Amino acid sequence: xxxxxxxxxxxxxxxxIPLAWWITGLVLLFMPxxxxxxxxxxxxxxxxxxxxxxxxxxxxxxxGGMVSLAQMSIAGFAGYMVAIFxxxxxxxxxxxxxxxxxxxxxxxxxxxxxTVTGWLAVRTEGIYTIMITLAIASAFFYFTRQNYTIxxxxxxxNGVLPPQLFGVDWRHPVAFYYxxxxxxxxxxxxxxxxxxxxxGLALQGxxxxxxxxxxxxxxxxxxxxxxxxxxxxxxxxxxxxxxxQSAQISPGTAGIGPAxxxxxxxxxxxxxxxxxxxxxxxxxxxxxxFALDILVVLGFDGERFNLLVGLGFLAVVFWSSDGILGLWxxxxxxxxxxxxxxxxxxxx
Amino acid sequence: xxxxGSFSDRLTATGTAxxxxxxxxxxxxxxxxxxxxVSLTLRPGERRAVLGSNGAGKTxxxxxxxxxxxxxxxxxxxxxxDITGFPTHERIRRGLRRTYQISxxxxxxSVRDNVYIACRGVLRSRFSALRPGRNETVMASTEALVRLVxxxxxxxxxxxxxAYGEQRQLELAMALAGAPxxxxxxxxxxxxxxxxxxxxxxxxxxxxxxxxxxxxxHDMDVALRVAGFVTMLHNGRIFREGTPxxxxxxxxxxxxxxxxxxx
Numbered sequence: 001x002x003x004x005x006x007x008x009x010x011x012x013x014x015x016x017i018p019l020a021w022w023i024t025g026l027v028l029l030f031m032p033x034x035x036x037x038x039x040x041x042x043x044x045x046x047x048x049x050x051x052x053x054x055x056x057x058x059x060x061x062x063x064g065g066m067v068s069l070a071q072m073s074i075a076g077f078a079g080y081m082v083a084i085f086x087x088x089x090x091x092x093x094x095x096x097x098x099x100x101x102x103x104x105x106x107x108x109x110x111x112x113x114x115t116v117t118g119w120l121a122v123r124t125e126g127i128y129t130i131m132i133t134l135a136i137a138s139a140f141f142y143f144t145r146q147n148y149t150i151x152x153x154x155x156x157x158n159g160v161l162p163p164q165l166f167g168v169d170w171r172h173p174v175a176f177y178y179x180x181x182x183x184x185x186x187x188x189x190x191x192x193x194x195x196x197x198x199x200g201l202a203l204q205g206x207x208x209x210x211x212x213x214x215x216x217x218x219x220x221x222x223x224x225x226x227x228x229x230x231x232x233x234x235x236x237x238x239x240x241x242x243x244x245q246s247a248q249i250s251p252g253t254a255g256i257g258p259a260x261x262x263x264x265x266x267x268x269x270x271x272x273x274x275x276x277x278x279x280x281x282x283x284x285x286x287x288x289x290f291a292l293d294i295l296v297v298l299g300f301d302g303e304r305f306n307l308l309v310g311l312g313f314l315a316v317v318f319w320s321s322d323g324i325l326g327l328w329x330x331x332x333x334x335x336x337x338x339x340x341x342x343x344x345x346x347x348x
Numbered sequence: 349x350x351x352x353g354s355f356s357d358r359l360t361a362t363g364t365a366x367x368x369x370x371x372x373x374x375x376x377x378x379x380x381x382x383x384x385x386v387s388l389t390l391r392p393g394e395r396r397a398v399l400g401s402n403g404a405g406k407t408x409x410x411x412x413x414x415x416x417x418x419x420x421x422x423x424x425x426x427x428x429x430d431i432t433g434f435p436t437h438e439r440i441r442r443g444l445r446r447t448y449q450i451s452x453x454x455x456x457x458s459v460r461d462n463v464y465i466a467c468r469g470v471l472r473s474r475f476s477a478l479r480p481g482r483n484e485t486v487m488a489s490t491e492a493l494v495r496l497v498x499x500x501x502x503x504x505x506x507x508x509x510x511a512y513g514e515q516r517q518l519e520l521a522m523a524l525a526g527a528p529x530x531x532x533x534x535x536x537x538x539x540x541x542x543x544x545x546x547x548x549x550x551x552x553x554x555x556x557x558x559x560x561x562x563x564x565x566h567d568m569d570v571a572l573r574v575a576g577f578v579t580m581l582h583n584g585r586i587f588r589e590g591t592p593x594x595x596x597x598x599x600x601x602x603x604x605x606x607x608x609x610x611x
Contacts (some may be wrong), residue, residue: 220437
């Protein structure tokens with residue numbers, strides 16, 4: 001866990017950022033110079049979006065110890081709200097309100113939805129939290145599929161496009177890449193920042209020792225619900241961007257499958273650090289995009305790409321309880337270790 | 349009431365009410381009666397030792413006062429206010445503090461962060477998403493508390509790396525955060541070396557006079573040196589109350605506790 005002292009003693013904040021982070025940042029910033037439109041839009045755009053939704057789960061599960069399967073539903077809900085209050089091809093339902101009303105409204109409603117979800121879920125622990133949020137996710141899925149007056153049932157909404165702000169077509173691959181990169185970077189840094197602020201520290205305290213936190217004057221239930229509310233923001237923005245990316249939102253976007261995918265992404269990447277959400281999302285997108293080709297080359301049915309995703313998930317979980325980030329830090333530890341020392345000892 | 353004011357402000361606000369008033373407090377776990385009809389009154393600033401053998405109900409008494417357990421019967425008044433139905437955090441925000449018999453600390457965090465969390469817990473800004481500034485008053489009070497329990501040399505050490513005695517001192521610092529009005533100390537000297545016990549007695553004796561506490565302690569020496577009055581529990585009931593010398597010289601107490609086979 002990070003320390004308050006980190007901020008108190010900070011010599012120069014940029015000097016403490018490891019080189020690898022600078023390189024990653026620069027590569028991402030100049031990506032459009034050497035990557036094609038497919039890579040920008042489908043691979044990275046999608047990675048950043050799924051990463052943001054997985055980040056909201058990482059915030060709850062990693063810092064708060066609450067595994068919520070409803071984060072994809074919250075993302076989908078925000079996407080639906082933008083389609084319902086803004087513009088879509090379904091003009092009977094869509095209100096056509098301007099973006100500066102619909103987007104904040106969608107996010108506020110997503111936060112409300114998350115608060116209600118959290119309020120129900122925080123009364124439970126462990127497996128029961130997973131069950132109750134899964135129940136909320138499936139209720140949301142079936143409700144959107146069967147409700148035609150608001151959610152337009154099975155087909156959902158198509159033609160949901162981002163506004164033409166500053167004269168930019170935000171669905172153009174380069175513009176969309178920077179749009180998603182901006183929000184992904186924003187929420188990544190915001191999560192890192194909050195993790196060391198009182199709110200994040202207290203959330204980690206609530207995870208480790210709720211009884212003690214109550215005895216220090218913290219309202220444990222309120223703090224957990226607040227975490228759900230805060231986590232709705234990256235999920236909601238991710239959901240809106242996801243809707244714009246494919247120009248549509250339908251029950252399948254936020255079904256049980258996608259809800260579990262978000263869990264897989266967060267766990268593959270690692271729940272200890274916000275970077276895990278994006279690493280997991282990148283691995284997932286790469287597998288989902290190219291597994292089909294690999295399988296066909298190997299002579300298998302291309303439909304079985306989930307097999308590769310599943311095997312990859314099993315492999316990561318089998319070798320590291322802390323995802324790819326855990327594998328990475330263990331590899332670095334063993335690399336930097338003095339090999340003459342007792343080999344079985346793990347550095348703290 | 350939420351804003352941390354000075355002790356005297358709060359005292360005048362609550363008049364001359366008792367710091368703690370338990371009336372007929374009972375708690376049972378299934379068929380086991382852990383506490384039965386315990387009534388106890390503590391004046392502001394009073395320091396009381398609670399003695400009793402294992403299973404006498406001492407920790408259950410603390411858990412009922414802090415709200416970890418709801419009492420089966422009876423009422424709890426804290427500085428005149430009936431807090432019987434209050435959740436734990438509301439009692440803490442009114443100035444009640446406790447330490448635990450087995451240290452409940454955040455072992456992954458440094459000493460500073462542990463105390464900082466405790467200081468924040470009793471402030472309105474406990475929900476803040478903004479990081480503290482270098483000169484924030486909470487940081488200053490955090491450091492002051494760490495100095496008070498003599499942990500300044502290990503302030504940035506992770507709690508898991510602290511010696512046992514230092515962890516007990518940290519427990520105490522966390523209980524002193526904010527504006528405490530009454531401390532409940534659950535065996536603070538357990539497992540400490542004789543030297544550390546001496547230091548603990550010094551720290552407790554040096555607390556401001558208006559700050560009362562209830563101390564559960566097996567070590568009669570420690571208990572009788574810091575407390576002016578003793579309540580003895582036996583099988584969940586109050587067995588005797590009196591000054592340390594009265595208790596020490598009471599033949600029944602001697603038979604039950606002091607003169608028992610394990611001395």
